[in-house]
Amino acid sequence: MPDFLPCTFRNRDSFPVRVYTEVYVRGLRRRSTYRAATLGGLFTNTVFGCINAAVMLALFAARPEINGYDAEDAVTQVFVCQALLGVVAVMGPPLELGERIRSGDVGTDLLRPVSLLGWWLAEDLGRASFNLLFRSAPILGAGALLFDLRLPGEAGRWLLVLTSVALAALVSFALRYLYEVAGFWLLDTRGVWAVMGVFGPVAAGMLIPLPLFPPGVSDVLRTLPWASIAQIPTEIVLGKDGLLGEGAAGGLLLQATWAALLLALGAWATSRATRRVVVQGG
Amino acid sequence: MADTSFRQAADSVLWPLRSYLLLARTWMRAQAQYPVSLLLTALGTGLAAVSEILAVLVVFDHAGVLAGFTVAEGLLLAGTANLAFGCADLLMGAVERLGVHIRAGSLDTMLVRPVPPLVQLATDHFALRRLGKIVPAAVTTGAALHLCDIDWTLGKVLMLPVLLVSGTAVAASVWVAGACVQFFATDSRDAANSLTYGGQALTEYPLAIYAKEVVLAVTFAVPLAFVGWQPVLYLLDRPDPTGLPDALRLAPPLVALVSCAAAALLWRLGLRHYRSTGS
Numbered sequence: 001m002p003d004f005l006p007c008t009f010r011n012r013d014s015f016p017v018r019v020y021t022e023v024y025v026r027g028l029r030r031r032s033t034y035r036a037a038t039l040g041g042l043f044t045n046t047v048f049g050c051i052n053a054a055v056m057l058a059l060f061a062a063r064p065e066i067n068g069y070d071a072e073d074a075v076t077q078v079f080v081c082q083a084l085l086g087v088v089a090v091m092g093p094p095l096e097l098g099e100r101i102r103s104g105d106v107g108t109d110l111l112r113p114v115s116l117l118g119w120w121l122a123e124d125l126g127r128a129s130f131n132l133l134f135r136s137a138p139i140l141g142a143g144a145l146l147f148d149l150r151l152p153g154e155a156g157r158w159l160l161v162l163t164s165v166a167l168a169a170l171v172s173f174a175l176r177y178l179y180e181v182a183g184f185w186l187l188d189t190r191g192v193w194a195v196m197g198v199f200g201p202v203a204a205g206m207l208i209p210l211p212l213f214p215p216g217v218s219d220v221l222r223t224l225p226w227a228s229i230a231q232i233p234t235e236i237v238l239g240k241d242g243l244l245g246e247g248a249a250g251g252l253l254l255q256a257t258w259a260a261l262l263l264a265l266g267a268w269a270t271s272r273a274t275r276r277v278v279v280q281g282g
Numbered sequence: 283m284a285d286t287s288f289r290q291a292a293d294s295v296l297w298p299l300r301s302y303l304l305l306a307r308t309w310m311r312a313q314a315q316y317p318v319s320l321l322l323t324a325l326g327t328g329l330a331a332v333s334e335i336l337a338v339l340v341v342f343d344h345a346g347v348l349a350g351f352t353v354a355e356g357l358l359l360a361g362t363a364n365l366a367f368g369c370a371d372l373l374m375g376a377v378e379r380l381g382v383h384i385r386a387g388s389l390d391t392m393l394v395r396p397v398p399p400l401v402q403l404a405t406d407h408f409a410l411r412r413l414g415k416i417v418p419a420a421v422t423t424g425a426a427l428h429l430c431d432i433d434w435t436l437g438k439v440l441m442l443p444v445l446l447v448s449g450t451a452v453a454a455s456v457w458v459a460g461a462c463v464q465f466f467a468t469d470s471r472d473a474a475n476s477l478t479y480g481g482q483a484l485t486e487y488p489l490a491i492y493a494k495e496v497v498l499a500v501t502f503a504v505p506l507a508f509v510g511w512q513p514v515l516y517l518l519d520r521p522d523p524t525g526l527p528d529a530l531r532l533a534p535p536l537v538a539l540v541s542c543a544a545a546a547l548l549w550r551l552g553l554r555h556y557r558s559t560g561s
Contacts, residue, residue, distance in 0.1 A: 034469070036467065036468075036469030036470065037469050037471075037472055039473070040469065040470060040471065040472025040473040040474075040475075041472045043472070043473050043476055044472050044473060044475050044476040044479075044480065047476035047480045048476070048480055048483065051480060051483050051484050051492075052483075054487075054491055054492050054493070054496075055341060055487055055491065057491075058345070058348055058349065058487070058491035059341050059344060059345045059348065062344075062345035062346060062347065062348060063344050063345060063346075066344050188319070190319070190322075190323065191319065191322040191323065191326070193326075194322055194323045194325070194326025194327070194329075195322075195325070195326050195329065197326070197330075198326060198329045198330045198333055199329070202333050207333060207334075207337050208337050208340055208341070212340055212341075212344060213340065
């Protein structure tokens with residue numbers, strides 16, 4: 001262990017854990033500075049929730065049941081999705097890593113004695129935690145005040161929902177990390193975001209619930225990792241069976257599998273990139 | 283003598299327009315240097331517009347008829363609303379970055395140049411990729427006009443472009459008015475999004491599906507009803523299912539004038555209130 005580090009970091013075993021914890025806390029605290037932006041986002045998500053809910057209510061007034069969904073299910077999905085938008089950031093903002101790869105600042109990041117993926121994961125989870133507390137909770141509360149939502153009653157099911165949201169945050173981070181790591185080869189990831197910023201929310205079930213798509217399309221989208229970001233957490237809120245059946249367990253299993261696969265892919269892509277690609281000069 | 287004062291008057295009216303075109307062309311030429319990037323971002327924007335129209339199709343496909351509107355009529359509404367918002371976004375969308383300019387101090391630079399600051403703000407990074415939003419909306423509108431059972435008269439043919447221009451003007455005023463709030467609260471961009479992008483989402487579907495208060499608000503307070511809803515009622519000769527007077531459907535040009543004037547007034551008020559950050 002280099003001796004220029006502060007003494008709190010000198011314990012070899014707890015060193016990475018301490019760093020990640022500090023990065024996480026700073027990621028969380030950094031967001032708490034932008035109060036007006038948080039309030040603005042909260043307001044916008046609630047307005048969009050109300051508009052989408054009105055569309056769903058009109059649709060289900062014409063057809064009371066579509067592929068196992070009723071009006072209350074659909075309105076609940078609308079608000080769960082708006083509440084998750086700040087946590088999973090599928091429509092942006094992108095991780096700052098992309099800009100650092102483009103400018104060459106990532107060279108500094110790579111000098112750090114912790115993994116690149118771990119550092120940005122800790123930072124992003126800090127951001128997600130802040131948004132969960134100060135955006136998701138109020139949006140869902142506003143939705144429950146204005147509309148009839150099908151929310152779980154018992155604490156045990158809320159625990160399952162929280163687990164599912166945590167896994168959603170992991171899957172969404174892994175995807176956004178891959179979008180940015182592509183920058184080692186592409187240099188500019190705005191094109192990736194231009195496509196994924198649209199495809200992501202649609203495939204997650206945020207534009208309209210996935211069961212409303214034609215059966216073939218719906219089945220494909222529910223297998224893809226984006227479904228883990230919003231569709232599966234919603235199914236767990238509603239107490240519905242997902243693609244794998246078995247209630248919440250099936251959904252959590254699919255999410256955990258995607259999280260593990262994509263994070264492993266992210267780690268592999270990072271090692272490939274840092275070995276083979278010359279970092280942009282600053 | 284009278285001739286020169288006439289020329290001066292004409293110049294003062296035409297100068298904002300000419301400077302707008304000049305600045306927009308400069309930015310377009312800059313973007314043309316990166317054709318692949320321009321094409322990809324335009325495709326991305328187009329993809330977003332197409333996915334929204336597809337969502338409207340999925341909803342109408344399940345519902346059959348929504349608030350008395352068939353699929354084709356629903357597409358006409360979504361198409362015209364998206365077309366007007368798309369054009370407004372292309373022409374005026376950049377004003378939403380006002381807060382960024384205030385923080386960076388670049389608004390001060392704009393204020394000392396001999397070009398109207400609103401023109402400079404609207405043309406800053408003039409984003410040609412937004413054509414990606416206009417093209418699918420125009421195609422949808424065209425197809426829907428063909429599919430809908432419209433009783434074409436000379437009046438309707440003449441009114442169609444007037445209604446589209448009025449809708450664009452109303453949407454552009456909403457954009458400017460939303461941006462002006464940033465003079466007073468620099469961080470209000472996200473909140474203004476609920477008016478601009480939210481307004482677009484709201485007007486994609488028949489207004490009759492929303493609560494009566496919402497319909498009244500978007501008719502008389504923030505006149506989003508005149509972007510797509512009232513024009514489509516006029517084209518289809520449909521009585522207003524929300525029970526508002528039928529005469530309103532002839533109002534879009536007037537509403538456009540009033541909302542442009544209101545937005546201009548707000549802009550002046552904001553500019554007068556503005557104190558530089560000093561950086």
